[in-house]
Amino acid sequence: MNTATTPYLSLCSYNITFHLVSTSTWKPLAFPPPTKRCHSLRCRLSSRSSTAHVAVEDDLQAFLQVLPYDLREVLLNDPRRAQLLEVVLDLGRLPEARYLGEQGGQYLRSTEVLKEELEYAQDAVGEFGGDNRAGIEGTLHRISAIRSRKGEIVGLTCRVGRAVSGHIDMVHDLLAYGKSILFVGRPGVGKTTVMREIARVLSDEFHKRVVVVDTSNEIGGDGDIPHAAIGGARRMQVPEPSLQHRIMIEAVENHMPEVIIVDEIGTEAEALACRSIAERGIMLIGTAHGERLDNVLKNHTLSDLVGGLETVTLGDEEARARRSQKSVLERKAPPTFYFLIEMRERHHWVTHLTEKSVDMMLQGKSPLVEIRRRDEQFRVVIERWKTYDGDEI
Structure with a gap:
């Protein structure tokens, strides 16, 4: 079989020799049809x-500047801030944080989101596009808006963007x-x-x-x-x-x-x-x-x-x-x-x-x-x- 042109190599045979190599030289194997001599490898x-590792950069400080001041303090002191996925701000409801790998969310305070807080966030972010999304310049964070029938912003989903x-x-x-x-x-x-x-x-x-x-x-x-x-x-x-x-x-x-x-x-x-x-x-x-x-x-x-x-x-x-x-x-x-x-x-x-x-x-x-x-x-x-x-x- 010509391995230069065929991405997958078949190893269905009587004798199989397998070597561990780095991913820079390793060739992925075939998914051949099941036969009596095929072995599960x-x-x-x-x-x-x-060393295997994943490096993460999230520029969380820039993200927190969009949020009300009291929420910034809560999130900065949160031991799970590295797993923070998004913050939801809905008018008249409690602000909520959601985390990677967790079901549901966690309320960040006992008072509801005010219209002034949404306006502050909107001013901090700038203009939203036709898809009701905006970003923070120089970062990977995404802010998505929910609007009323009159076009006013009544909710924000502030998602943390990470360079991984x-x-x-x-x-x-x-x-x-x-x-x-x-x-x-x-x-x-x-x-x-x-x-x-x-x-x-x-x-x-x-x-x-x-x-x-x-x-x-x-x-x-x-x-x-x-x-x-x-x-x-x-x-x-x-x-x-x-x-x-x-x-x-x-x-x-x-x-x-x-x-x-x-x-x-x-x-x-x-x-x-x-x-x-x-x-x-x-x-x-x-x-x-x-x-x-x-x-x-x-x-x-x-x-x-x-x-x-x-x-x-x-x-x-x-x-x-x-x-x-x-x-x-x-x-x-x-x-x-x-x-x-x-x-x-x-x-x-x-x-x-x-x-x-x-x-x-x-x-x-x-x-x-x-x-x-x-x-x-x-x-x-x-x-x-x-x-x-x-x-x-």
Whole structure:
């Protein structure tokens, strides 16, 4: 087998020799069809550095300046401030803090949020965009507004933005192939954070021409100068969310990127723009709405990202051979994204080889996937040839 052109290597044989190597040289393994000689392997990968760690920069002081003074003091003295996810300020309700890994929230004081406090926060942040989002210049923090029917702000969700380095070890080996990768997962699981570090690594370590299409300034931060967390990647801002697909095509036509990074692919026009970009041989790194592969597959708007669906009528003999009905669903085109990663948690990912997984799911079978986790020493551990059964894996 030509390993230079085939990303996955099959190890189905009588004798299997396995060596631990760093992620800079390691080659990911195949998800071959089950056979009698296939063995379930567990690979512990060493970090690319001598010690595995994740470094976090959150610039919390700038974030706290948006909040009422008494809330700043409470949060500064909170031992869990490193896990602070967001602060919710709703008019006439108690202010609430929410933390990573915790259900629900915690009230920060016993008095309700006043209109003057919301106005102060609005003045501190500045103008909100058409998507009711704003940022704090020079940071990655995001402030989202809830408005009344009259257009007045009656609620704010103040989300802490963190520049995290170290997550890239979870996917560094896949980046070396230059194949497009789609990330899915529930809100708050860290998709945008991963996009940010991938932008930095592809531009600074792989020396690729990277353009980030930044619709809400979440990847590159607010302001005209992008945050240092994206390294040497260039950033194109999007004036209106509805124009994201146009800016994606403009990036390709005007700036000759080798990689395009885009967050929150959610419309048919954006899915079509992704396919057009992929057909030009450009590597795409993106996120989409949904928690699992089947969420994207069943989404009529986004299914094109994983190859799309079409109804095919089988002949009598073919239907009998498949033991299926004569009308079946099949993938109609190659997937736009070669890999799809389900981010279950920040340190628990499920990796699909998109084409194979989609085909097997459409045949009513369970695909084989890779499970990527961190161990007690924070090193990446990959379990291969695991049978995928949705939420249970």
